[in-house]
Amino acid sequence: MRLRTHLVSSLLLGAALYPRAPRKAALLLAGGVLLDTDHYLLYALRSGNWNPLSALRYDRWRLLPRGADDTRRRFGPLRSPFHHARITLPLVWLAARRWPGLRPIAIGITLHLALDLPFLHFDWRVWRRAGGRCERCGASGVRLGVFYLLSPRHGGSAWALDNRAAWCDPCRRQVYG
Helix, strand or coil: CCHHHHHHHHHHHHHHHCCCCHHHHHHHHHHHHHHHHHHHHHHHHHHCCCCHHHHHHHHHHHCCCCCCCCCCCCCCCCCCHHHCHHHHHHHHHHHHHHCHHHHHHHHHHHHHHHHCCCHHHHCHHHHHHHCCECCCCCCECCCEEEEECCCHHHCCCCCCHHHEEEEEHHHHHHHHC
């Protein structure tokens, strides 16, 4: 739920694609932002709290590291099937092909899902450096992922190559728990 990122990106893309069609720009904005209502609904259903501000506060809090005295309940991942691009994009674009008036909404949803991609995974520099081996334990022939050594939330560099590593799942679990 990066509401601000989705809002600003959708607003800018809508203004760029439809400078003389404010209705289409508004539809693109709606498609880019309203997809996040599923996070709110899942939070409300799991917690019983229907206050949207509480949902935004929870979303900011749930990404912080857990403290020793932290006993607040966590409600798991707040992702519905609508946030899976393989499900949503074909359906949305089929509908947009059938009804051209839905194209701005389809563009907004596509932008939203593109912004939700974990771009860290696509850092080719890390993959090339790793050469198919876990950079922590040296295992090869296993599924690898790209991870931050020190999260940008905790002072690590978001773009530096030396703050990223390709690790296997057992190594990731040892480091991140």
